[in-house]
Amino acid sequence: MNRYNALKEPVLLFLVGACLSILQFVMIRDFVTILYGEEVVIILVTAAFFLGLSIGYSLSLKFSDKFFEIAFLTMAFVHLTFPFSYRMLAVGIAKLDLSGYWYMSLMFVYALIFSSIFAVFLPRRIHGETAFQKMKILYSMELIGFAAGFAIIGLSWNKGVDFIIPIYWALLAVVIHLSLQKKIWTMAFVLSAVVAGSFLTPIDLRTTALLYEHKHSFNKATTLMSINSPYQKVEVMEDEYGERYLYLDGLQNLNASDLEDLNYFIAEVPARLIKPTKALIIGNGTLSSVPKVYPHSKFLQSVELDAGVLLAGEKFFTPTQDLIGLDRWNLTIDDGKHFLKTTEHKFDLIIMDIPSPLTIQEAILHTVEFYQLARSKMTAQGVIAVQLSGPLQHNNRTPAQVVAALSKTFKQVMVIESDKADRSFAYASDQLPFSKPDVRKLTSSYEENLEILSPSDVPFYLTRAEPLALDNLDLVLRRGWERFTDRYFDDD
């Protein structure tokens, strides 16, 4: 009995640490997806989670044991409604077209529900003459638990939230048992968890679809895939016409029809014009540009960081048979920067098929420093192809800043503006191996009125643009904030 009591508190704090770690992951991933994953949103949600902890700490010694027990039990049962309750509330806010303050309130209220209750455990147990010893033992156990939660999160990569939430509920059931010592409540919680768990997968898929119907304005949405990769939430949605969309942290990465145009301009056009000996595709998790480039190159290397996006691509965007027998093609799962720094190859064509610079990590791949690295791994007439996320204009917005970064690194930059693809593309090199008429000739049958800016036309657009660089990433803040406020606080 004594041994049980001696072990009870350390085990309890270990479990509290594990629960906190898992909850931090679930909350940040789910709320970032609900609110759309620019870096500004990621920081806001993370700060909200820690604010919830602070409130928990500040209230931890204010209440009686009885009140704490009731509050904890109530919160624990609310946790059984994850992820249904907050997603449905977000759907409700979208449906009623309420202002952004409602979303913010939802996030902060749920931050309290997610984290504050677990912050109460440690301070309530450290007091009296043994406070120092208890601090050492119990805080150590909480930190070890946090690390164990981290390992559990690792097991959930490329699986849905329906994998990790039942594990969390099981840990929570033990926390309830150890902290309250009331079998009836433990049993009630376990039974409720079993019932909730049996509906978790359909609930996860349906609430995801409802979010896309009401928040992303789909008429009818079907969730084909919703997984958490090590880097982001990867979701594949299908609309009423059977069109498929890939979303990363709630931001649309591509849809099946756009993909054709995107691949044509970013991959097929330069590959046809250059006929590269060695070509490199960075990003393009769907692998959809591989069959477009492969016939024109002697060796093709793909580098993608996120195995979750590869999984989505393989299942829903690029039929496996398109990639069978491509013996001159190689796929490496790695960070593009790391690959370029460590490869011994030099490439005639580098295709940068990566998302717009809305997070720090994405923005780093559009900087002068990154392009200098790419240039060091390119042949004398090597070309880098980049998508610009919008039309190039005479301003200091994303396309102009990316082209300015390219212009600072390479001697020649050609920009094409496609109405069909609804964006611009840049081809940069120290010595472009093709000219404006070559591009016109090749693309005229695909898009007749394609606007092509030759290298001599481009500087005119860049007089106001500051090149994106490691020391100049304010675009992530500026654009993220602008998108966030436009989405939630602009009445027009």
Add this chain to the structure above:
Amino acid sequence: MIKFPVYAFLTGLYFSTLQFCYLILLQINISSAYLTYMVITTSWLVGSIIGLWLKNLDRNIGVGLGLFCYYSVYALVLTVPFSSFTLILAAFGCCISGLWAGRFFIFILLQYKQVDRIFFHENNGFWAGIVMFFLGFTLLGRPFVFWAPMILGGLLLLKHIWIKKNRTKAKNSQFS
């Protein structure tokens, strides 16, 4: 009266800034793969746990050692980013920097006694640090990663001198 809430807040700010600076340093110079994040977080946690049990880690040495390791890792990733030992040495440096993140709670508990307040102020500093890092890095870039840990570490060391002075004063007034 010694303003321990400010000290705890500043310490939380320093911890999160240092952790995120380690992370971005490795992400820029080595890799953004998940392994980098895992290495930093796990090493920091291990350092904190060890720190909780270290009896002789003085507050100045704790902060100073953290800064020394950070700038050593800074120099290391700039000079030999792809040596097979770089990530291991960076993990070791991060672990050493994390020692004070554990020991701090024992040190401040001796002075301040109120556990809930300690965690409250330290955690406030931690989340303020997350926001500050994002703003600092996007607006200033690498100069922020270089200067912020040094400035915050310096402020903490100044605060330590002030704590010592106040303690001596309090002791003297007790005897008189």
